[in-house]
Amino acid sequence: MEDAFDAIVVGAGLAGCIAAYVLAKEGAEVLVIERGNYAGSKNMTGGRLYGHSLEKVIPGFAKEAPIERKITKEKVTFMTDDTGVTLDYHNGRDQSTIEESYTLLRGEFDQWLMEKAEEMGAQFISGIRVDEVIKKDGKVVGVMADGDELFANAVILAEGVNPVLGEKLGMVQPKVEADVMAVGAKELIELPENVIRDRFNVEGDEGCAWLFAGSPANGLMGGGFLYTNKTTISLGVVCGLHDIEHSSKTVPQMLEDFKNHALIKPLIEGGKLLEYSGHVVPEAGIHMVPKLVDDGVLITGDAAGFCLNIGYTVRGMDLAIASGEAAALAVLKAREANDFSAAGLNTYQDLLNDSFIMKDLNLYKGLPDFMQNPRIFNQYPKMVADIMQSMFTVDGSASQPLRKTIMKHCKEVGYMNLIKDGFKGVAAI
Ligand SMILES: Cc1cc2nc3c(=O)[nH]c(=O)nc-3n(C[C@H](O)[C@H](O)[C@H](O)COP(=O)(O)OP(=O)(O)OC[C@H]3O[C@@H](n4cnc5c(N)ncnc54)[C@H](O)[C@@H]3O)c2cc1C
Structure with a gap:
């Protein structure tokens, strides 16, 4: 098709930014469209990135990326309204960069990643929503955004947990069932750097990841989380929606009570609330993975249900990065063969099957139940x-x-x- 991009990526979260980076690095013409004002502006996470998949794409990324702290301290607390039993693990061992994990703030981190993709030659438009996917003769050939038609050989849908475009294409089943979703609420609380070090017993740029089961989610599926950043704390709750109608508390109230718990209150004392955010988490693992490839189109990241709630941790960011990379590699292969049909793009499915993503989703398939x-x-x-x-x-x-x-x-x-x-x-x- 004339004047067509090799690929249009919808959404500049981690999946979309990485797909654009990998494509542009190999000289492909790629356009990323993001409805937020900048990459990361609409994105939320608890705060811990397992670095392995990004390390593979951008070796040594942690030296230049705006990461907050390297996690060396893990805590898990069983909590009731008035008690807390904590398992505390300090990891002072040397780890390879592939094993390290970091706290981060998405507003800064996603912007940095998008800038890396732009440095490689990717084009980026922000503040514009993609409203429709354009199909011709049954094949996806582009998108409609802000009244403009934009064409591409392949469209990568990296639109996050609410994949409206994937649903319109009939690839993703509408998520009407609450038992496949959880909701998260988070506060970003500012504290001086030395106070964070003292209160969490961490040195230098080391950080703490702390998870809580029990009362934070009012006894429902889910829990609380606390991550230390350089000069802020990410504090929040995640609560499964399947039983929410029987909850005696709203999710904001759960967070408020969590903040006032005797174990948490002294840790955030004197802190200044900088940000409050809420977001949905896909919870059903492999059971909600949609059709991933069709003629001219691929689905990545949360939009594809690539998120793992393993009880003691939620992992979605490393899966978003790895699936964004796999989608880009599949488009590059299709470009070589000049075949952007579902069959031509199916390397994506093969790469995913061979990767930790499908293996882990399969391993934990019984966990959501x-x-x-x-x-x-x-x-x-x-x-x-x-x-x-x-x-x-x-x-x-x-x-x-x-x-x-x-x-x-x-x-x-x-x-x-x-x-x-x-x-x-x-x-x-
Ligand atoms: C409370 C909470 C805690 C979590 N904790 C962790 C954690 O500690 N570690 C971890 O690894 N994962 C965690 N996750 C999961 C993780 O945040 C997600 O898996 C990850 O952000 C998914 O990235 P993504 O790129 O697929 O989607 P997103 O980051 O959601 O990006 C999607 C992008 O697409 C854009 N978009 C959507 N529709 C359109 C459109 N039509 N046109 C243009 N742009 C569009 C959005 O604005 C957004 O920027 C957590 C999630 C939540 C909610």
Whole structure:
């Protein structure tokens, strides 16, 4: 087609920016269209990037990218309204750059990534929404944005968790079922750098990733998160929507109560609220992966359901990056063969099948179902807290053997439930 780009990318999140970077680096003509005013302006994340997939595309990226802190401290807390039992892991070992993970803020990070793509020759238009995908003879040939028709041999849909265009094409099933979605609310709280170091016991540019199960999501599927940035804290809750109508609290109220928990309040004391954001998280893993390729079109990142909630962590950014790269490589291969049909672009599916993305999504395919078990977020955090309280309470009465104390609290949840959930949990991971 005359005056056509090799590819048009819809959305300048991580998936879209990387697709553009990889394409432009190989000399392809690529245009990225982003509805926000700049890359990252509409994007939200908890805050932790596992660096491996970006390291593969841009080796040594952490030296120049606006990352916040390298994570060396991991904490997981089982929380009830008035207790917290925390597992604290400090990793002082040397890691290769491929193993490292970082906290980041998307507003800065995505802009940097888009600038890298532009340096390679990608064209970028922001502040404009793509309204339609143009089809000719059954094949996608371009997009309609702001009343203009723009043509390309391939369109990469990197539109995030609400893939309206993918749905219009009939590739993505409309997500009417609440049990495939969670909602996240997050605050960015400013604190002096030395205060963050002191309160979280981290040195220099090291940082802490802290996850909370139990009361933050009001006992529903989900939990709280806290990530340390250079001079801010990312603090939020994620809550599954499948049972939200039975919740006694709204999600903003959950976040408010989480902030006021005795374990959290002193950590953010004196902090200044800089930003409040809310966003949806795809939760169903492999079960919500749509048709990924069709004639002239590919779907990447959250739009393709490439997000993993493994209970103790949400991972979507490294999957968005790897799938953006795979989509770009497939377009480059199709360009060589001058075949942008579904068959010509199908290298994308092959690359994904061979990558950690499909393997991990398959590995954790039982997890979304397992996580809908209310005991995990409700009774088990309480059980752990009760055991700890019994262990550390001395009131003058004769002590019980520890074994008896533990069994007493396990009995409250039910031995059969514990065995059943234990087996199911192991099978799910
Ligand atoms: C609360 C929360 C916590 C999370 N925590 C983590 C975490 O700690 N670690 C992790 O790895 N992942 C985490 N995730 C998941 C992660 O943020 C996402 O998986 C990731 O952002 C997906 O990137 P993406 O590029 O696919 O989509 P997005 O980043 O959503 O980008 C999509 C882009 O497309 C644009 N767009 C959409 N439609 C159009 C259109 N029609 N025209 C033009 N532009 C359009 C949007 O404006 C946006 O910029 C979290 C998510 C949430 C909500």
